[in-house]
Amino acid sequence: AKMRLGYEDKSLALECASAIENGGACALTVHARTKVEGYEPPAHWEWVRKIRDAVSIPVTANGDVFSLQDYLDIKTVSGCDSVMLGRGAVIRPDLARQIKQYENGKTVKDTDFAEVSSWIVQFFDLCLAKEANNKYPVARLKQWLGMMKKEFEQAQVLFDRIRAIKEADEVKQILLSFEQEMHS
Template identity: 35%
Template sequence: MILLAPMEGLLDHMLRDVLTRVGGIDRCVSEFIRITDMLMPNRVFTRIVPELKTGGRTPAGVPVRAQLLGADPVCMAENAAKLAALGPEGIDLNFGCPAKCVNRHRGGAVLLDEPELLHEIVATVRRAVPAHIPVSAKMRLGFNDASRSLDCALALVGGGAGELVVHARTKADGYKPPAYWDRIAELKAAVTVPVIANGEIWTPADAENCRSQSHCDDLMLGRGMVANPGLALAIRSPGAPALSWSQLLPLMRDFFALVRSHVQPKHQAGRLKQWLHYLRRHYPEAEEAYLQLRTVNSAEELQQRLFPSIA
């Protein structure tokens, strides 16, 4: 199984839509919905996970699991119950976000220093959500170090998480290479639920190495899939033809159309250039386009110059 990771401010419903059209992705996870001290209105859930309005699936038919982030067990459970009524494929709980602003307000990876609280949050959410709706969790190896990673994994699974995604770095590691895939193997051996390995998978060779070191068959792709939208297919079928630039351009055009429909005009050009920046890693054409267009802030001009045949 290959999952598509969320990336706050980048891999949202618009990019999920386009990337899942390429193929190879079995399931997506949404960006986190921040839960503090109130019951969220439905519009908050559907704004971040608009797939809730279409049976919990992207237009390509790929299921989307909605993700919650917070530290209050009761408030998390109440919001999870309300979210469950909207029919998501499942509910995921975020204990991996390394952002300082999130951690400062007791969210994400900072909770990995409190395994007992992790257990309580998952257990309370699991009791509040109908049994047919899966509850999963995502964690890193730890906050400042990995000394409590096993405690955290056992706490999450003991609380009722039916699946565990492990990002193979601590919060202190951030996104700096390498990812410590081998450290996931200990966690996988200790729990009885599926474990999905995540972190620093950019190529099919990375995927093979990650599977070998983590002992996980299942993977979650994030930045690697943004940089190479054909990565999931390439992992599934080594040696298959790569997604060409000419095949990618219509997908980029469709993505930009979605951006122009959902994003404020002043931010539209930035969203396309943001994706181009990632694509530079895999496509020489993206490097050339990015260098030519990086100072262009007009959505109309970007449209005309990058997609002239449909402008």
């Protein structure tokens, strides 16, 4: 199961976690914010520790992990071995790989936008294969680039090139030439 810390406040957080455990959940992920807090930073990782201490099922910590350092920090503060990535995995698509490299004692390497551009083409193809309606892939791609431009300035460049375009075929051509540019 997955829970937030509460709706308006955190007063029932531990009770809710226990109810989830007693209800038969075998594991619990905690997004360390209330509903009212939305996505506002900071996530309250110390509350994940309180919940972890209150239940006996495994607890996964979630909220505001955007870098390897955040991953290490959330583990320290929450005491959890397991971490869920949300927006961090979208904004920084190699974040899970960086964490894996770190956990396996390997050199941690940042991706570059050339590699990301290949993932973008792959993502777009997968969306096209799944969706007959071609509005969805284009809208999703714009949304993804909009999130990634915080981390990669080339995401803004690509976003600007497709901003006004609605047709999937046209977008695909732009993606392919952008990918070629990135790899040349």
